[in-house]
Amino acid sequence: MLSKAQETDAARQALARLLPLAEEAARRLGRRAVLMEVCGTHTMAIARSGIKSLLAGSLDLRSGPGCPVCVTEQRDIDKIIAMAGQPGVVIATFGDMLRVPGTKTSLEVERARGARVEIFYSPMEAVEFAARHPQKEVVFLGVGFETTTPALALSIAAAKSRGLTNYSVFSVHKLVPPVMRALLSDPDLNIDGLLLPGHVCTITGRKAFDFVSAEYRAPAVVAGFEPVDILEAIYALLKQITAGQARTLNGYARLVREEGNRKAKEIMAEIFEPTGAAWRGFGEIAQSGLTIRKSYADYDAAVRFPVEVPEALPPKGCACGEVLKGKITADKCKLFGRVCTPSSPVGPCMVSLEGACAAYYQYERHEV
Amino acid sequence: MCLGIPGKVVSLNQAEQWAVVESFGVRKKIGIDLIDEEIAPGDYLMVHAGYAIGKIDQMDAQVTLEMWEEILDAE
Numbered sequence: 001m002l003s004k005a006q007e008t009d010a011a012r013q014a015l016a017r018l019l020p021l022a023e024e025a026a027r028r029l030g031r032r033a034v035l036m037e038v039c040g041t042h043t044m045a046i047a048r049s050g051i052k053s054l055l056a057g058s059l060d061l062r063s064g065p066g067c068p069v070c071v072t073e074q075r076d077i078d079k080i081i082a083m084a085g086q087p088g089v090v091i092a093t094f095g096d097m098l099r100v101p102g103t104k105t106s107l108e109v110e111r112a113r114g115a116r117v118e119i120f121y122s123p124m125e126a127v128e129f130a131a132r133h134p135q136k137e138v139v140f141l142g143v144g145f146e147t148t149t150p151a152l153a154l155s156i157a158a159a160k161s162r163g164l165t166n167y168s169v170f171s172v173h174k175l176v177p178p179v180m181r182a183l184l185s186d187p188d189l190n191i192d193g194l195l196l197p198g199h200v201c202t203i204t205g206r207k208a209f210d211f212v213s214a215e216y217r218a219p220a221v222v223a224g225f226e227p228v229d230i231l232e233a234i235y236a237l238l239k240q241i242t243a244g245q246a247r248t249l250n251g252y253a254r255l256v257r258e259e260g261n262r263k264a265k266e267i268m269a270e271i272f273e274p275t276g277a278a279w280r281g282f283g284e285i286a287q288s289g290l291t292i293r294k295s296y297a298d299y300d301a302a303v304r305f306p307v308e309v310p311e312a313l314p315p316k317g318c319a320c321g322e323v324l325k326g327k328i329t330a331d332k333c334k335l336f337g338r339v340c341t342p343s344s345p346v347g348p349c350m351v352s353l354e355g356a357c358a359a360y361y362q363y364e365r366h367e368v
Numbered sequence: 369m370c371l372g373i374p375g376k377v378v379s380l381n382q383a384e385q386w387a388v389v390e391s392f393g394v395r396k397k398i399g400i401d402l403i404d405e406e407i408a409p410g411d412y413l414m415v416h417a418g419y420a421i422g423k424i425d426q427m428d429a430q431v432t433l434e435m436w437e438e439i440l441d442a443e
């Protein structure tokens with residue numbers, strides 16, 4: 001079967017140029033170069049394209065913490081589920097939170113037991129829902145990176161301007177640059193280059209990632225999502241590795257600007273402020289989360305519906321934390337494919353479409 | 369969830385900052401509050417969580433939509 005990466009001429013040419021360069025990088029480093037992507041859509045696009053296996057002999061491509069559902073701490077999942085049990089509360093969420101297993105139960109199970117959980121395509125729909133159901137307390141689950149946060153910020157602004165008092169957001173939003181610092185500082189990882197997440201960079205701007213090359217001396221390239229974009233980005237990373245350079249380049253200038261999306265950054269800063277946050281697999285990372293500012297406390301579900309849950313351990317045997325750090329690939333987890341499958345997921349990395357375990361199960365399983 | 373899906377602008381309301389976009393033959397109302405540039409029917413937008421985050425060209429949109437169609441079908 002012809003792989004997706006070979007389908008277009010451009011991709012075929014890029015691949016032909018890439019292989020010798022990957023080999024040269026491997027010679028230079030004395031091992032295969034390690035490149036990491038930190039975006040769920042890249043995870044899927046790379047798995048689906050067959051790029052990884054085509055290059056596996058000379059290049060080590062890893063997935064990092066690019067799936068926001070996956071990096072949500074077990075304890076935060078438990079808090080969300082506890083919130084769903086509060087009287088009058090309707091949990092509003094994007095679809096993929098539903099099946100994420102908490103310590104004892106999931107939103108899906110609680111919904112079957114009578115909790116109100118509504119799935120929305122956009123937080124704005126949830127604001128409309130809150131307006132139509134003034135007797136209900138609508139709590140939107142704010143799970144996501146820089147790409148999702150502006151939408152949640154706008155929903156709070158809209159609820160405020162419409163005078164709604166029954167809409168709030170439970171923010172476990174996370175920021176990509178701080179987790180990249182954690183990855184780049186990890187002595188076990190040896191990351192030689194980073195594919196930067198194209199849509200996160202659309203919001204933040206390319207400049208926000210200059211620190212990768214300036215402070216950590218690692219090359220980085222903002223990458224789009226077509227196979228040819230990804231191949232071009234890998235090429236640009238290998239070029240730098242073989243030349244001993246480190247720069248943060250923009251390979252997705254069609255959408256990504258130097259300064260990012262001004263309006264999105266403004267509305268995010270108006271409603272949210274950075275705070276320490278715990279990530280699955282990583283633990284606490286300073287200034288890596290976003291909390292709702294005090295001036296918007298009326299829209300903060302953590303203030304309005306405080307719940308306490310005990311310390312929580314990740315599901316038994318689940319290696320999601322190691323997968324998210326790029327230390328192992330999904331198939332190295334003992335539960336992968338046997339106990340843990342997309343139809344009965346043990347950990348979040350198998351639940352979410354963009355999770356590394358789900359992507360591996362879908363596209364790469366037969367190659368191992 | 370953290371998926372950027374391109375949509376073609378079918379109609380729009382600048383005053384209320386929304387547009388109706390079509391992707392995979394399905395129409396959805398999305399917010400255009402975050403877009404600085406001019407938008408016109410026929411343009412393509414990259415949409416995240418119900419909001420456009422930037423304008424894209426048609427070629428980009430088509431290739432990305434094909435990818436999504438396949439990924440979502442495989443589910």
Ligand code: SF4
Binds near residue numbers: 333350
């Ligand atoms: S295969 Fe399942 S159990 Fe193993 S790390 Fe992935 S999600 Fe966790």
